[in-house]
Amino acid sequence: MAVAVPSVPVALTGTKQSPVEPTTPRKRPTKEELLKTHNTHIKKQETAPNAPRPVKQPILSEAYPASTKSIRDVEIIPLSDLQVQSHHRGKGIIVKVISPPFLGAGAVSVVEDEFGNADKLAIYNQNDSSILSGVPEGCIVAVKEPYYIHNGTEDDYMICVDHPSDVILLRFTDPIIPESLRLGPLLKAAEDWKNAGDTAFLERDFPTAVFCYSEALEATDNEALKPSLYTKRAGTNLVLGRYDSAKADSLASRTGAATDWKAYYNAGRAAYGLCEYGECKEFLERALELNQTNSGIRKEYDRCLARLREEETGEYDFPASVTKLNPQNVHLDLGSFTRNTRIDKSPHHGRGIFATRDIKPGEIVLVEKAALMPNQYEPSRASAALYALTVRQLLDNPSLSKSILKLYSGEMNYERSGLEGTIVDGVPIVDVFVVEGLRLKNCFSAPLTTVEDTKPSSPAGRQAKGLWVHVSNMNHACVPNTMRSFMGDMLISRATRHIKEGEEIFQQYVPVKSLPDTRNAQYKDGWGFECNCTLCSGERKSSEAALAKRKELSAAVEKLCNKKVPGREIIPDAAIRSVDRLAKQLEEAHEEEIYAKLPRLTLIYSSNWLVGAHRGRKNWAKMARAGRQVLRNFGFAVPADENAEWNPLDIFLVATDHATLMTIHVVTALRRLAEAYGNLGKKDLAAKCIEAAEFGYMLVTGFKNDLSALDM
Template sequence: MAPNSDSNTVFLTEKEAERIRSTVKTRLERCSELTGRPRKPRDSTDAIKEATGASLMADMGGAPDPDMTETQGPGGTIPALAVGEPYPPCIVSLQDLQPMGLADLQLNTHHRGRLLTVKRVSPVVTLVARSWAMVQDKMGKETERLEVCLHKSRHGEDVLESASGFVIKEPFFTLTDHGEATIRVDHPSDLIVYDSQTADGSSLASDTEVVAAEQLARMCKDKGNAALKQKDLPQAHAQYTEGLKVAKRTVVSDKTPDLARDLFRNRAYVNLLLEQLDEAKADAKASITGKEDPRSQELDSKAFFRAGCAAYALGDHQEAKGFFEEQRKRTPSDKDAIAYLRKIELRISEQETGRYDLGKIRAGLSRVRPRADAADFINKTKVSDSPGRGRGLFAATNILAGEIVICEKAFCVVWGHEREALTAMTYDVRDDRIRVSPVGLSKSIVQKLLSNPSQIERVLGLYGDYTGNGDSVSRTEDGPVVDTFRVHDIVSRNAFGPGNQHGKEDARHASTGLWIRAACINHSCVPNAKKEFIGDLMVFRATRAITAGEELFHSYDLSSDYDARQTALTTTWGFECRCALCSTEEADDVAVRNKRRELASEADAFVETEHWANAKRLTIMRAQRLKRAIDGTYDAERFESVPRLAAQAIEGWLAKASPRR
């Protein structure tokens, strides 16, 4: 993912680049040497003191991450992460894994088929791209370091700080960049959080002996309501979930099914707030009574409303319409349902016709509300094989110049002013390249997929360099499974920057997003479609008439310089462009390309400083001389049928300029 502007460019010296490479390679060599060696025991007291001191320093902002290389950028220090050592997440349920202890760990080893149960015994050291703490086994005899890399938060709370007990599925024991042994977790689904006081079920069993199951479920409901009132959404969700386990396990009376429906209904509301839309919809449907009495009709109205909200947020507008219509049957005068149904009619119209009130959509956007309320329009396109390019997007019908080709909401976008925004330098050991990577977007996509597993297949179906182990498992009995390495590679190859729409950005906090349908459009320096952004809405228009069956192209990199364009395409997207323009420019003498580059820079500076409105005659003559000089670097015969990109900026200025009267 390339930066959005020159102000966001990260300039990395060769010395800094070599430092990043050396750090990663040294660690890999050391890990390779130690593979399979037994873990060395730690001194528990010293380990906990070390973590406590590091936590204090981190909280005070007094020290960078000692186990992570950093470099300088316009927005401050930028973390440098190693990628290219991918491994798949565990796809086995806890019940099918064999327990192991800390003493059984072996260095640089993925302990497949095993699980490790630990409790946290130190404060958490929370850093930019990782969190770590010291943990002990059940008996408290062994102490080890546990770190969660990059994907270290859930619903805004650090995972290691959220609980004291954890189960690690198929633990990976390795070394940090500074050579310290650690249990490393890269996939959130490999770390199961539990309350260590009830992990063995003894507390629940004891309570059940004293309190009837129905009363225990009601207790969980009350605790969930209290947590919701305090806006502790994860705790409210946990309490409602525990109540449902009890209520569904033992039907004590005729009232228990109603209690379960209450818990489902309440959890549906919490799930909406947590943006866990799949579960919100399922919970709302599970809470429907189907009864005809006024109280039941009122409760079912709430359930249908919550199901409708979840379906709307997922983009399932027809399904949402059905839910809200069911709500209106029970509460005909409900204003919220009426408002949603009006919006849904607009969304369905957009979806079917491609007609949008883009001016109104743009006017409704702001820094506080940067995401558009609109539907996707993709009816004019189809995904098919593109020779030599994998998949591509093709016109399903004739499209006139200027018409909308597709209009798509971002699956996920992170704006530069939002706390999720984070850019990192990533060193990929697979091709020895250092890239600017929107890791904040990767983190947000992983969180969204964990919350909505119905979307996993859509995202992981996009192109990425790493395809995992070939398994398509997206859920176990313990919850959703998301391969974070696949998400990283997909984002690296498919994400785009929607521009600085809501204030100044810097290299560390740049806006980036992922558009799933648009990701299928291949690159050409001579495109037939051009994109624009209205908030997180990506709008493609045809730049010329396109016939049915023709492949759609847009330009991934708009640089007018051949060498800069090829470097960007190779580094960021992993291919060399062989379009008609690039083939023609490649044949130019290097000196000619250098001269063209200098003139294009001069023209860009001119356009930036000289406004076209009421320009003086001498200014226009200067622009005309610049254009002639740039045209002079192009061979008229060879460039007859391809655009002259270096001249486009000054041509646009001249087309609008008029002499002062």
């Protein structure tokens, strides 16, 4: 499932706190002292009312579980009983907000309990779609199993609510509210609440509108009034992106009359927002049965059918879609195609993805729309934006939990309850530390488009973070059988070699480092596994002495190559001979019995350097020889005899037992070979190299693109 989401202009904040034993505060500030300090902060806030709100960073080493209890199943205690650095398991507090909120990484308010005790309450990780993101003065809230912390300075404490489901906004008539805090309803008649909701809606205060319509529904016994209230709340929830609630409200608004077309229409729009296109189609067909001439229903229906066709066929107009993208709009209106694959238990790591049919090189393996991806390409903010968005969507659309919470979240310092996503007190349980673990283990960094990312003019580091649930089940291999690319929030995976039905499908998690111990340390630190792909397994057969030799020679040849850079200057023959001699020593350090059909990654840098050096001196024969070496070092089967007849496209299309690594550098090498062969008078072979380069560029970028955009 995926939902349309806005940009999130945030950055991670937070400091790690040292563990402290629970203690009774030495001195608590009075209510008057708390309000005086709080009002000072409010005045400062008023000088920058539109400043972006940062996101509090979850520190996994300090993780604690979200409460799974109902507020009615815990012991309500006074604020004076709170112990510093305690989570107060099995207990809760009910307080009235007695100040406006100070809005920073969270919403900080001064609160008071039924006994007149006052303290600070900091609520983090709430959605802008929720009143709890900035609780108005006078509201009554309940906090389950409150976490009371020292706030940095002497005698400064606060109740810290990290898990958004640990705090509940209580209705004013809720019988759990103590008598001394009870205000009674602000409005008594359902019609008054409805009018208040209409006013809030017109003022674009949508969270308040939802609250008012909910109060109106609770206040009325008039069954004739309820359908219109459900309709209004459904429409407001659609605006907020609360598609689960919008769908439920739409269906609840039905009366059995012909006017139910609007209920089915709104339910269809909500299902579309969740990318549940089959369900959307059913709802819209019901709407059309009741209102056949409505152009709005027909438009939505046709749009839904287009998504279903994409899901069924995997046919997309990628060139047209890419023109609709810009950094402010990365969400393409496209469906996901995953029929070629299935998720199953993997012999490698947990779950994996397997082919449901034979797939040829270059064919689409899958296309998936991101379940979650914010419009945030600023590197310092991308991770925070995805974290915040994930929390928001798990709160607003609990149905997402079914797929997202199945993903691996890494090792926690406590056992997951298994109740995450369960509705308690009307709110789905959201554990922010689990969310952060899921983000760290499963997100991808994505450029706006991979096509643009291959061009030298593309800004460095401008990548968003996204979560693609289906692809997150795909395991890593350094020499995978697929290659992924991005187009906005769409991930495209194509086969880089023949894949048989039932075969496990692999991807690269990160660009592969040349030395096996270095890259496997990265996998161990990042994901907790050691790679057993064909390359890594083969290289483990190499001796420690051979590995040490390759490390030494690799460092030496890289240092030598870095002294002079081809393209910036004409490389002297003496420098070329020195690099060539060292590269041959490095080549000899690769055991033939191990590397005959494996990539030789430590040789790629020097062979690429030699291509550039010979090109600068217009030594076309040596340039062609170095270009073939580049392909060989990536693992591709190329003829050793420079005069042998061969078709470069065969390195992709002909089935082979060679382990190959496909990157943009392979495309560049094929273009250089075309240039060399063209200057040697081998026009036919040069054309075949361009054909192979175009095929490789399609693998890299996800669809056929013009090679001329690449810098030669």
